[in-house]
Structure formats: C-alpha cells, structure tokens
Amino acid sequence: MENILFLDSKETKKAKVERLSDHTIQIMIEGEANTSGFHLVTDEGILYGKYEEFTTLYKEIEGGFILSDDGSVYEEPEPLPEPEIKPYEPTLEELREAKVAEMNGAQQQAVQAGVNVTLTDGIVEHFTLTEHDQTSLMGLQSQVLAGEESIPWHNSDEMEHCKFYSNADMGLITSAAMAYVTWHVTYFRDLRIYIRSLQDKEEVEAVTYGMDIPAAYQSEPLKAMLAARQS
Known part of the structure; x- marks a missing residue:
C-alpha cells in the first residue's frame, strides 16, 4: 500500500x-x-x-x-453483432423422407380408426382396427371359415358389451376389415414411391394423405381397387 x-x-x-x-x-x-x-x-x-x-x-x-492525464475517459466497446443464424434448409432427400414418415403416420392413424360395416340386418356398426384388433380378426376369420355360429366380438362403442355375431355378420366384418387394411397399405406403398420420385421441394410439401396418386405411380392392385370403388 x-x-x-x-x-x-x-x-x-x-x-x-x-x-x-x-x-x-x-x-x-x-x-x-x-x-x-x-x-x-x-x-x-x-x-x-x-x-x-x-x-x-x-x-x-x-x-x-x-x-x-490526457483527458481520456473509458467508453464501453460496441457490442459485437450477433452472428446471423440462418434456419436449417433441409435437403430434397430429407424432405421426401420426412413426408414419407408423415404419410406413414397418417396411414396407421386411418387404419386404426377403423371401418363401418353394414350387417345382415341393415344396421351399421363401427369397428376399430388397432394391431391387436387386426390380429384377433384374423383368428375370427378362421372361425368363419370353419362354419361356426355365434362368434363373440365387439364394435368400437366402449359403452356396449361384447356380443355374439352370426357367421354371416362376422364374415362381413372380417372381409370389410381386411379390405380396408389392404386398401390403406396398398395406397401408402404407392404414395411412398410417388413421393420419392418428386424432384421439387414444393411438390413434396404439397403431398397429403388421401390425394389422388398419378396413374403412372399406381400399382395394378390399387388400380383394381379404385375401379371397384367407382363401379
């Protein structure tokens, strides 16, 4: 000091x-x-x-x-400008694969939401098609083919108890369920091929689930199902 x-x-x-x-x-x-x-x-x-x-x-x-001793005083330095951070621009390939993943999610959601089935008495019931439901329906389909009557199952209304369905009604339910799943699986596979063919980012971003797939990217099974829907 x-x-x-x-x-x-x-x-x-x-x-x-x-x-x-x-x-x-x-x-x-x-x-x-x-x-x-x-x-x-x-x-x-x-x-x-x-x-x-x-x-x-x-x-x-x-x-x-x-x-x-020279009259100088301290001046705060000018703050350095923050570097401009440009948002990441995904590549075309990344956009395509992201869209494929998005459409796959939409497909699974649509399938699990289930299908309406008109039974032999004219009543329409709705059936969910989760993976568990699909596995169970495959087993029930074998009971239909075996000619069993009074096959127990349930619709999507959680307030209703399980009940017995006739062989004919269970045949309608399993057939409609399998056709519904087949439609969405086939549609998604063709949609995925179409997405991966696109060369423009805006075209990729414009793709939505359920859109019409250009004929050049439709498989023969999809064309047949589309024709059946229109007949």
Missing part, C-alpha cells in the same frame, strides 16, 4: 496505486473518486512521485477508480 496525498487535501491516505498504461493509473482506495491530482509520499512524508496531471476520471471501478 502507498501513502497518497491528493492535491486538494492535507491528509495522506493508504491506497494501492498501479499504473495501467502511459496515461492511466488505477487507485484502489475507500471513498469517492478524487480528480485533484496526487502525490505519493513515504511514511516520513518525503515526496517520491508526482501525478499532478491525473485529473480526469477515466473509470470508476469496484473498490476504487482510474485516472487519466
């Missing part, structure tokens, strides 16, 4: 004085900044440093201040 004597005071104080550059000096001392200039003296009062030109407050800091 040095003995510092500010020129507007007759009392020396203890301070830590450090030259930072040719024109700035840092003074760590209690109290407010003093810009009257200063001397450094020994404990006996002998002068050994004159800093009478350091009369400009360059910067206040925690625990002290910095003075300059």
Whole structure:
C-alpha cells in the first residue's frame, strides 16, 4: 500500500496505486473518486512521485477508480453483432423422407380408426382396427371359415358389451376389415414411391394423405381397387 496525498487535501491516505498504461493509473482506495491530482509520499512524508496531471476520471471501478492525464475517459466497446443464424434448409432427400414418415403416420392413424360395416340386418356398426384388433380378426376369420355360429366380438362403442355375431355378420366384418387394411397399405406403398420420385421441394410439401396418386405411380392392385370403388 502507498501513502497518497491528493492535491486538494492535507491528509495522506493508504491506497494501492498501479499504473495501467502511459496515461492511466488505477487507485484502489475507500471513498469517492478524487480528480485533484496526487502525490505519493513515504511514511516520513518525503515526496517520491508526482501525478499532478491525473485529473480526469477515466473509470470508476469496484473498490476504487482510474485516472487519466490526457483527458481520456473509458467508453464501453460496441457490442459485437450477433452472428446471423440462418434456419436449417433441409435437403430434397430429407424432405421426401420426412413426408414419407408423415404419410406413414397418417396411414396407421386411418387404419386404426377403423371401418363401418353394414350387417345382415341393415344396421351399421363401427369397428376399430388397432394391431391387436387386426390380429384377433384374423383368428375370427378362421372361425368363419370353419362354419361356426355365434362368434363373440365387439364394435368400437366402449359403452356396449361384447356380443355374439352370426357367421354371416362376422364374415362381413372380417372381409370389410381386411379390405380396408389392404386398401390403406396398398395406397401408402404407392404414395411412398410417388413421393420419392418428386424432384421439387414444393411438390413434396404439397403431398397429403388421401390425394389422388398419378396413374403412372399406381400399382395394378390399387388400380383394381379404385375401379371397384367407382363401379
């Protein structure tokens, strides 16, 4: 610590004085900044440093201040501009595969939502087609082929109990379910081939599930099913 004597005071104080550059000096001392200039003296009062030109407050800091002898003051540097982050632009291939995944999800959702079936008495019931439902219906189909009557099953209404369906009704249910699943599986496979053939990003983004697939990308089974729907 040095003995510092500010020129507007007759009392020396203890301070830590450090030259930072040719024109700035840092003074760590209690109290407010003093810009009257200063001397450094020994404990006996002998002068050994004159800093009478350091009369400009360059910067206040925690625990002290910095003075300059050339009138300069600290200026906050201009903040660096944040780099412009451009949003990632997916490639055509990435867009196509993302669309395929989206359409696959739509296909599965459509299948699991199920199908309406008109039974022999003219009543329409709805049947969900989750993976579990599909597996169970395949087993029930074997019972139909075996000629069994009173086959237990349930429709999609969770408020209804399971009930017995006649052989004829269960045949209608299993046939409609398998046809519905086959339609969506066939349609999706052709749609996937069509998507992967596209060479324009906007065309890929415009694809929706259920759209008409161009004839050039329709399989023979899909063409047959479309013709049957129109007849």
